[in-house]
Amino acid sequence: MKDDDGTRALFHALDRLPGPRHLEHPDGFDHARARLRAAGLRAAGLRDRLSHDFGRPCRLDEGFQDASFSFSLDIPAEATGAGVPLGVRLSDYGDLAVVITSAPGGHDDLDDAVRDGALSETDRDRITVALADLGYRLVAPRLLHRPYDGVTWLTDEDHATWWTRFFDHL
Template identity: 40%
Template sequence: MSETELLALLRELDDPERLEQPRHYDPAATRLAFGGLVRRLEADFGAPCDFERDTQDSSEYGRVHVPAEATIRGTRIVICVSKFGSLAEVCADNPGAYLGTDEACAEGVLDPADLATVERALAELGYVSVPEELLETDYEGPSDLGFFAARPTWWTRFFGFM
């Protein structure tokens, strides 16, 4: 999806009355899809992946950690999954460690082949990957997020604590 299409999707998913999860949130379906993502990444990388799920008081559902020793460049890959619209974010090492996967690849810490493996798994499992660079832009939606962050971003809205 283009940046314009992704921003339109973020605006469409944004409901100021539902900050932590969407109106028709299905925890069982989300858990099942997330489990499928974990299994897929473990198969693709040939290693067990640690994960966190059911994040409390957050619009983020959970995270999958592809271990550093399973990647080409020896850098852990973290995939964050939102409770909204199957949104996902891919990060080298941790969210915020690099300003997105482009920077991590340019600095040589993330291999493009590993990134492609993760992005392919996300797409084939119905997730929408949103670049960290876009998520870190200023939030321009209808929800009042000033209580949660001094400078709200799209990441705050769809992956942050509420």
């Protein structure tokens, strides 16, 4: 729970960063740098690392409009130990990352996904090590699905969550 408290405090700190009213990214967000880290065009990035670690090409989706994330990686089902496709979303805030198993919100955290058979322990380790090595901070979905109680106009939205704030279309 102490880690949960630290993550919630981080959410609130990131939420207060100066930025445009549209909430897609904070002031100073370096999209080109974020793309290099995600794609690995010149140096080993997340897509290259996961493609290597999983032994199959991982697809990088980008160019999301009106969203608080810019990149999403898809790991094909045939590359995973559980035979389930996996996804990794990268927020435009604080180098946050979340792993998606089958559907957003389907599992509270990666340990829960392993217990349910949606993720193998080996695959969990591959993803968490790659994210940590590249400086991303992995966030548990259970924390993202809590009601949004930040400082932006999203507080006026009935169903806004921290997922909405940092990993969704706005």
